[in-house]
Amino acid sequence: MKKVFFFVALLLLVSTFVTAQVSRTSGMGGVTYSIKDIDHSFDPYDLGKNPAWLALDETETWLRILPSIDYSNGNYKKYYDPQSVTNYNLGFRGVKPLGVDGTFLGETYYSYEMRRDINRSLKYDTYGGEAFFMADTTQGTFRYNGPSIKFMYSFELFPDLYLGASVNYRILDGLKNVYSRATVLYREVGGTVGLAYRLSPEFSIGLTGVLSDDQEKIEAKSEDLTEVEIFNFRGETYSVRKRSSSVNQTIRKKGRGIGTQLYYTPDEKSEYGLHADLFNSDEDILIPYSTSTQSFEEYSEGYASFQNYNILFRGRYELLKDLLLGGSFEIHHRNSWSKNPARDLLLWEWKVNSWNVGIGASYQFDQNLLLSLEYEFEKVTSDSSKYIDSRSANFASNNHLIRTGIEQEIFDNLFARAGFNYGIIPEDILSGGKDVNYYVVTLGTGLKFNNSFDVDLTFVYNSYQPKNENIKRTRFGSFLTVKLFSF
């Protein structure tokens, strides 16, 4: 037992990466639909995040301990993005089936995030698609930290009809290290209600409704004698200056959406899932306002609207005993626009459409070796009209991605994993690079201790670099998952 604890402690010490989600497939280069994995089913819970299906998806009691570190750095970035981001997380996620009373899931994380050398912007995410952001005059480092919690519950309301709900809450406290020494209070609240109905043992449908209410409050308050001078940008060129001993702004974003899922398992050899969702949100930029005759009140400095829809299809088919084929098809649409509410004038409009098709296969060479290969083609079009900046751009990009993954059982219950991705993005609509080549290298290991607990450790390294340019962005990290089956 001492050896076991030593091994776990060693893994904890060397662990350096994030996203404590699906550790096994992450270690295999992120292959998803071409292998069978407990966390990559195509059911309404895994594919569509439908909480109603939790009672069917999770039938065992477990607790996961999820420490992780993630570090990205590089000058291939947008103007107001940080030079580097370091993210430390510690999370706990547990599931408790309650028999006929349903299934309960609880999750909590604590995050510490350091975003170094952000140029002027005081907003957590400057490139969310809206034309507004608040800026001061310095380049500085933001430190954010805070907890998040999530609860989910699902039960069988009537025979074969499952009802589920989840609520999540996250709060982040941020502080800039230099003038204007801005403080940021970022808060997310959300909830999902889901229904799932098993029409037959092979065919099920699901329905979800989502609500979210996010708020980011930024306050630039001078700690010394200098007044803070803040620029409320409308677009990238024009800004309105505000100056005082304290200047603040509240960004309030409310979203709502619906989703639907179809899940079909005609036999043990095949599985198909379809998910479609529609999510709209509205964002208001609120600032205090006063004149010599009016007292302070909240005033809408900017308004932004977001419309998104997504369609995902996944299929998997066991062609031969050891040969599994998989495929995916996705459609994504995102439309956002921003206006000056005082004048009802459109400032920005941005549409991004993409579709993605992927095929893959995995082969179990013998009892111990699994090899997987996936290829994806993605077509992305972007139409951006920044009216107030007198700038418009249209992009189309045909992206290619190859993923490979391998898993070998070295000894009994000890697995070694590795993966490699190579991708080409002719037009990177997010960061603006051309002919971007990127690759991802992953290494992982997994250890099963009888029925007591599993340990998975994954390392990831990736690099993005536009061709013929001396800029790039790299990311390195690791994540550890300790899954306890009894506690």
Added chain:
Amino acid sequence: MVNRKVSLLAFAILTIILTGCTEKLPTTYDGDAKIELMAVWDTSTVEGITTYIPLKNAKVILSSEYGISVRTTDENGKMLISGLPSSTYSISVRMPHPLDENILLVGSVRDREITTGKVFTDTVIAKPISSTGISINEIYASGPVNSIFYFYDQFIELYNASDSVKYVDGMLVMRVSGNNEGGKGPGADEGDDGDIDGVTYAFKFPGNPGEHNYPFYPKTFLILAQDAVNHKNTVSASIDLSNASWEFYNQFSANDIDNPNVPNLINVRADKTVDFMINLSSDVIVVSSGVDSNWVDGIDISTVIDGVEYQSSLTVSKTIDNRVDRGFVLSPPKYGGQSMQRREPGADANDATLDWEIIPKPTPGYQ
């Protein structure tokens, strides 16, 4: 049946959620306003015919909520700017007279609503402003970069733009920050009786108006220092005012600094026992001839030589009377070490919004 009801209810709720409030996409977009400006100046009328001459390569100052930008006219006195956002703009065109540097040609239009999708066309007729007198040329109020609340290096700079020697005997320099409670505000003509009200500090040059003992030579500056000492000895980011022309000295104060080598302006209000300190980011400064020194009932506007209001925000209302100035200066931040100065020395078109600019550091005694 129950399942159906539940499903229908859930569907109804989700539909309500999804169709919740979303504002409509505007039909007009911003950033497409145009300004076509023709700038001319009037020379003379001969036999009923007025001759207009284009203002070639003149400076054009655009002021709006988005700040101030400076452009120039072309060889024909024209300027075309496109791609502007909708806003309320003030425009000033100015250039030195081609033959007489003492004359500034200034024309302006104020508070014009310029709308996207439309072309604002106007002809600005500049008038010659002869810089014939004394004006406030620079106000350094913000204080240097420091952490000890140090702002005692404030100064006011005057400029004699005329070609003749002026005399400052008996002139008053005032801070006008009263007349707030129930009044129209500092520098306004309360009661419409032809004077400006709200004088809180008044300091006086020696002598009496009309006397000729204290000359102010043409094309020179006078620095009126709060304390005429080398402030760098206290705050390294500050300035040396030990060679200032004049120093404010409150003879009713027990501890006001007095540099014996610099002549004093003295306090005329016995109820004020502190030095001539002005607000770091918003105030009204007035210089008058001193003929009317009865500050209690207001200073007669006809005796005002110059007055300037500065404010920290564009959203506040201007209070100084329009006959003294039609605008106000947007001041720099407190303790930032920046100063406010006229764009051209002594050039006073009575519109501080366009006449003044923020400069990165104070320039006592020079432009």
